[in-house]
Amino acid sequence: MLVISRKKGESLLIGDDIEITVSKIEDGTVKLSISAPKSVKILRKELYKEVESENKSAVIKDMNILKKFKK
Known part of the structure; x- marks a missing residue:
């Protein structure tokens, strides 16, 4: 740094x-x-981290939905 x-x-x-x-x-x-x-791309770090967290949450939710269909 x-x-x-x-x-x-x-x-x-x-x-x-x-x-x-x-x-x-x-x-x-x-x-x-x-x-x-x-x-x-220019983003404030706190905004970047918030978007990253939201994206991870969305992936987990999508995976849970897909698991229900897989049964």
């Missing part, structure tokens, strides 16, 4: 086509601006 310090207005690059800029720092919150190709 890379840990890097940035000030307001400073950026970092990921590869050739993703730029993350610190837009605002206020009351313990940092706002980031992300410039990336439309083909790159």
Whole structure:
């Protein structure tokens, strides 16, 4: 893991086509601006984990339904 310090207005690059800029720092919150190709998915981690959990639950429910038909 890379840990890097940035000030307001400073950026970092990921590869050739993703730029993350610190837009605002206020009351313990940092706002980031992300410039990336439309083909790159950008999700907040907590949202990603929630979707992942919901998908796992749906698979388990589907498996239980399929088991009933298998009998």
